[in-house]
Amino acid sequence: MMWKKLLLALTTLSTAVVAAAQEEPSAFNMTRGVTEVSRDAYDMHMLLFWVCVAIGVGVFGVMIWSLIRHRRSRGAKAAKFSENTVVEVVWTAIPVLILVAVAVPATAVLLKTNSPSPEPDVIVDVHGSQWKWEYVYPDEDISFFSNLSSSSRDASQLNAEKSPADAPNYLVDVDNPLVVPAGKDVRLRITSDDVIHSWWVPQLGFKRDAVPGQFNNADIRIDEPGTYRGQCAELCGSGHAYMPVVVEAVTPEAYNEWLAQKKQAAAAEAEEASGPWNREVAMAQGKKIYDSACASCHQANGKGIEGTFPALEGGKITTGPVEGHLKIVIHGSEKNPVMQAYGDQLSDREIAAVVTYERNAWSNDTGDLVTPEAVEAAR
Amino acid sequence: MNQTADSVVDQIEHEHSHHGPRKGPLRWLLTVNHKDVGTMYLVLALVALLVGGVMALVIRAELFQPGLQLTQPQFFNSLTTMHGLTMIFLAIMPGLTGLANWMVPLQVGADDMYWPRVNNWAFWMLPPAAIMLWIGFFMPQGAPGGGWTLYAPLSSTYAPPSIDWVIMAIHIMGISSILGALNIILTILKMRAKGMRLWDMPLFTWTWLITGFLLLLAMPTLAIAVTMLLTDRHLGTAFFDATNGGDPVLFQHIFWFFGHPEVYIMILPAFGIVSEIVPAFSRKPLFGRTSMIWAVIAITFLSAIVWAHHMFTVGLPVEAQVLFMYTTMLIAIPTGIKIFNWVATMWRGSMTFEAPMLWALAFIFLFTIGGFSGLMLADVPADYQYHDTYFVVAHLHYVVVTGSLFAIIAGVYFWLPKWTGHMYNEKLSQWHFWLSAISVNVTFFPMHFAGLAGMPRRIPDYPLQFMDFNMISTVGAFVFGFSQLLFIWLVIQTIRGGKKAGDRPWDGAKGLEWTLSSPPPYHTFTEPPSRQTIHDEGPHGYH
Numbered sequence: 001m002m003w004k005k006l007l008l009a010l011t012t013l014s015t016a017v018v019a020a021a022q023e024e025p026s027a028f029n030m031t032r033g034v035t036e037v038s039r040d041a042y043d044m045h046m047l048l049f050w051v052c053v054a055i056g057v058g059v060f061g062v063m064i065w066s067l068i069r070h071r072r073s074r075g076a077k078a079a080k081f082s083e084n085t086v087v088e089v090v091w092t093a094i095p096v097l098i099l100v101a102v103a104v105p106a107t108a109v110l111l112k113t114n115s116p117s118p119e120p121d122v123i124v125d126v127h128g129s130q131w132k133w134e135y136v137y138p139d140e141d142i143s144f145f146s147n148l149s150s151s152s153r154d155a156s157q158l159n160a161e162k163s164p165a166d167a168p169n170y171l172v173d174v175d176n177p178l179v180v181p182a183g184k185d186v187r188l189r190i191t192s193d194d195v196i197h198s199w200w201v202p203q204l205g206f207k208r209d210a211v212p213g214q215f216n217n218a219d220i221r222i223d224e225p226g227t228y229r230g231q232c233a234e235l236c237g238s239g240h241a242y243m244p245v246v247v248e249a250v251t252p253e254a255y256n257e258w259l260a261q262k263k264q265a266a267a268a269e270a271e272e273a274s275g276p277w278n279r280e281v282a283m284a285q286g287k288k289i290y291d292s293a294c295a296s297c298h299q300a301n302g303k304g305i306e307g308t309f310p311a312l313e314g315g316k317i318t319t320g321p322v323e324g325h326l327k328i329v330i331h332g333s334e335k336n337p338v339m340q341a342y343g344d345q346l347s348d349r350e351i352a353a354v355v356t357y358e359r360n361a362w363s364n365d366t367g368d369l370v371t372p373e374a375v376e377a378a379r
Numbered sequence: 380m381n382q383t384a385d386s387v388v389d390q391i392e393h394e395h396s397h398h399g400p401r402k403g404p405l406r407w408l409l410t411v412n413h414k415d416v417g418t419m420y421l422v423l424a425l426v427a428l429l430v431g432g433v434m435a436l437v438i439r440a441e442l443f444q445p446g447l448q449l450t451q452p453q454f455f456n457s458l459t460t461m462h463g464l465t466m467i468f469l470a471i472m473p474g475l476t477g478l479a480n481w482m483v484p485l486q487v488g489a490d491d492m493y494w495p496r497v498n499n500w501a502f503w504m505l506p507p508a509a510i511m512l513w514i515g516f517f518m519p520q521g522a523p524g525g526g527w528t529l530y531a532p533l534s535s536t537y538a539p540p541s542i543d544w545v546i547m548a549i550h551i552m553g554i555s556s557i558l559g560a561l562n563i564i565l566t567i568l569k570m571r572a573k574g575m576r577l578w579d580m581p582l583f584t585w586t587w588l589i590t591g592f593l594l595l596l597a598m599p600t601l602a603i604a605v606t607m608l609l610t611d612r613h614l615g616t617a618f619f620d621a622t623n624g625g626d627p628v629l630f631q632h633i634f635w636f637f638g639h640p641e642v643y644i645m646i647l648p649a650f651g652i653v654s655e656i657v658p659a660f661s662r663k664p665l666f667g668r669t670s671m672i673w674a675v676i677a678i679t680f681l682s683a684i685v686w687a688h689h690m691f692t693v694g695l696p697v698e699a700q701v702l703f704m705y706t707t708m709l710i711a712i713p714t715g716i717k718i719f720n721w722v723a724t725m726w727r728g729s730m731t732f733e734a735p736m737l738w739a740l741a742f743i744f745l746f747t748i749g750g751f752s753g754l755m756l757a758d759v760p761a762d763y764q765y766h767d768t769y770f771v772v773a774h775l776h777y778v779v780v781t782g783s784l785f786a787i788i789a790g791v792y793f794w795l796p797k798w799t800g801h802m803y804n805e806k807l808s809q810w811h812f813w814l815s816a817i818s819v820n821v822t823f824f825p826m827h828f829a830g831l832a833g834m835p836r837r838i839p840d841y842p843l844q845f846m847d848f849n850m851i852s853t854v855g856a857f858v859f860g861f862s863q864l865l866f867i868w869l870v871i872q873t874i875r876g877g878k879k880a881g882d883r884p885w886d887g888a889k890g891l892e893w894t895l896s897s898p899p900p901y902h903t904f905t906e907p908p909s910r911q912t913i914h915d916e917g918p919h920g921y922h
Contacts, residue, residue: 027844028828030764037760044761045831052751059747063722067740071730072662078729078887082664082918091719092712099708102758107701109760114697156447156840164445164843171445171842195533196627198692198767202833206763209693211628212532213621216694231842233692233767233835235526237533238453241838308453338537 031202034223038205040109051102117219120187122180128197128210130338131239131296135178142262145292148242149173150300156242172229177246181255182225189215195237201230201245209234222249238308239296273349279369286357289350302362313362322368325355326378343379348372399901411495412901413484416502420477423505427469432860434462439856442849447840455839456524463527468552469509474787475648476559479587482794483563485892486581488572488908493565501558504551511548515541526837531619531630535611546605553598560594563587574910579917581890585672586651589679593640601637604630628693635686643682645779647675649786650717653739656793657721660736661728662887667720668918674713681710691762700759707757714750718743734808738789741816742782749777770830776823795873796880800898803873811869814862821855891916
């Protein structure tokens with residue numbers, strides 16, 4: 001009777017703590033999150049936790065009692081018994097009942113979590129790659145890369161001058177978050193362009209692996225507008241800690257506005273792409289592309305990381321013949337698969353811009369201006 | 380040539396049977412004596428424990444605070460990968476095999492292992508394998524950093540050249556394990572003293588018999604998985620290469636078909652050790668002996684059909700997820716039976732708390748906590764959150780460190796007086812125990828919280844909100860690591876001298892090994908034990 005009361009009190013207490021910390025992720029417990037899936041996961045977690053506590057109190061209680069009472073120093077004499085069929089049947093049957101009691105709700109939740117919504121309002125293809133996420137909205141003709149923010153990147157270098165404490169949302173901050181409408185059904189189709197990654201935002205209640213060659217679907221419906229942060233959860237190489245996932249859930253009106261802005265920006269870029277080609281244009285566009293596609297390995301300062309990522313400043317390729325430079329950017333490295341082929345990801349003009357940038361940034365003063373035509377010829 | 384080599388070895392064996400161990404350094408290279416081989420396995424395990432432990436401490440030092448202070452991410456990944464491989468294949472497995480080499484022949488009344496020369500060979504494969512495993516640290520692109528699970532394509536196409544050395548090292552360690560397993564199985568089945576029925580065998584021998592069969596299932600599977608990695612890298616196959624029609628998830632299926640039984644390979648002999656120690660220090664026969672053995676057999680069967688619970692987030696059909704959730708939950712039943720039986724053995728016993736018992740008790744407490752988090756991880760909807768976080772890191776270390784490693788240490792304290800003829804320093808051993816038992820929890824318990832709060836595993840740097848838990852873990856890890864130096868000192872001290880241990884230093888201990896002198900002669904049971912001795916030392920000897 002006593003322990004039942006105690007359990008009840010503890011449950012009540014835990015519920016109170018939860019209510020207080022409903023929105024913000026907890027510092028020491030699973031977050032209750034902002035979707036039905038995350039709340040179900042949390043409820044399962046707490047159910048299991050209390051089941052374990054109850055079993056632990058029982059088993060450890062008997063054990064500790066025995067350790068105190070049945071010691072030789074207290075004059076305990078050893079009994080001779082070594083079996084008891086009734087007891088053994090009982091302690092086999094009780095765990096079976098507990099497991100059934102846990103398995104039933106777990107199965108129900110699992111089936112619910114895995115049932116796709118019949119008609120999602122928004123579809124986003126999520127591509128993991130070393131070490132960034134790309135979000136493609138196939139119905140809207142929008143796509144963009146989501147990179148670790150530069151403030152986090154600067155503070156995350158070995159013996160960096162900047163402290164992680166000065167970088168806002170250190171390691172869980174990106175340049176371009178995934179934007180979705182709150183209160184709508186959003187289907188994520190998750191895949192990878194290289195190794196296995198895992199797309200995870202704790203407050204959305206699940207992680208799903210990004211596996212090359214397959215699409216893993218995940219349907220989300222976020223109740224409240226807000227910014228929700230997470231990280232890649234599957235070891236994917238040296239940049240594994242540096243490819244956060246940030247989701248911004250906005251009102252449907254704000255979402256439509258954002259879509260319009262994105263499309264406008266894309267149109268402006270397309271217009272710019274038909275404009276004149278000179279060093280200034282190339283360097284400005286090149287820096288943008290470099291920061292989003294190249295800096296995660298070769299670093300914003302072009303110095304790379306010794307032993308892992310070659311320095312581009314004063315590098316053999318970036319200061320050698322243009323042909324070799326174009327080849328490795330378009331077709332990737334034959335020796336090291338981490339250096340991807342960017343030929344399919346970037347346009348002629350973008351490759352021309354980034355190569356021009358790499359050949360003239362930092363102390364690389366080659367003076368070369370690579371043209372989109374040269375890129376086309378090199379493909 | 381072979382004949383000459385054979386006759387040399389024969390001659391050595393012949394000399395041994397009359398004169399004890401060979402003199403000089405060649406003794407250890409050529410020995411076919413199960414006690415010598417057992418000692419070498421245990422020394423290797425201790426060396427690997429130190430090497431893997433140093434890796435762990437560098438990892439913990441880097442994680443002490445946010446930002447990078449000591450390692451580049453690539454080197455950090457190499458450390459986590461090599462820490463796992465080293466601890467599993469070179470510390471825990473050889474540690475348990477060393478105990479089996481020493482104790483199985485003594486417990487079944489055999490004069491040596493079934494294949495003494497294969498036994499020597501199986502051990503001497505391991506030092507070269509260890510060098511091949513670690514050599515990557517000295518290669519230009521460093522040691523592999525794809526995790527000990529070697530997932531493709533990160534550990535195939537995207538791995539540094541050192542992965543080939545690791546794959547060959549795994550092959551050699553696998554062959555060594557298979558030979559060792561066969562040897563132990565045959566020793567138990569073919570060389571058991573007349574009059575000892577299978578069901579009357581000591582629990583340590585029983586668990587090793589079953590573990591032997593599990594090794595024969597698991598190790599070839601691992602060999603298949605890493606061979607496929609190798610051919611994907613060098614022979615143009617595309618088993619795991621999606622761009623050429625392969626499937627990276629296939630690797631995970633094969634790997635975990637090895638990997639989950641592997642978990643039980645590391646824990647079943649630990650169950651055996653604890654099942655020897657708890658009755659000895661409770662001065663009471665093991666409760667539910669038959670159900671203990673059946674529980675181990677049940678766990679073994681279940682271990683082969685739960686592998687996909689490591690893969691709940693990889694996109695399996697929901698039916699498969701339900702099935703693997705159920706099979707995984709079932710493991711709680713036989714495991715629970717084992718815990719209940721140990722508690723019932725202690726119940727109304729006459730307990731004392733020397734070092735072996737303390738470590739065994741810590742095992743029961745802490746392994747149970749690892750079992751609880753295991754039960755939680757089995758639950759798929761919650762596992763979508765737990766998976767690949769520090770919650771898993773906490774779980775696996777409660778099972779392997781406070782499970783397998785604690786049981787090995789318990790076993791060493793239990794049998795060290797028998798091996799050396801000396802008692803260890805009990806007071807110092809109490810220091811060793813309490814320092815370790817407290818610091819191991821300071822290290823691993825906060826990881827539960829870090830994981831639940833959202834910290835992914837295998838990251839060299841982390842968001843600021845995880846800092847407090849990481850600092851606590853790091854402090855605990857350093858205390859735990861340095862506490863083990865006490866253990867090494869204690870063992871050396873005991874080998875070199877100390878209070879004489881009688882034939883049966885633990886008054887409650889039963890088993891044929893305690894009928895021998897301490898230390899036992901170089902060759903034991905050249906005369907098989909009598910039926911009366913076997914009866915008195917067996918489970919019916921209490922009545």
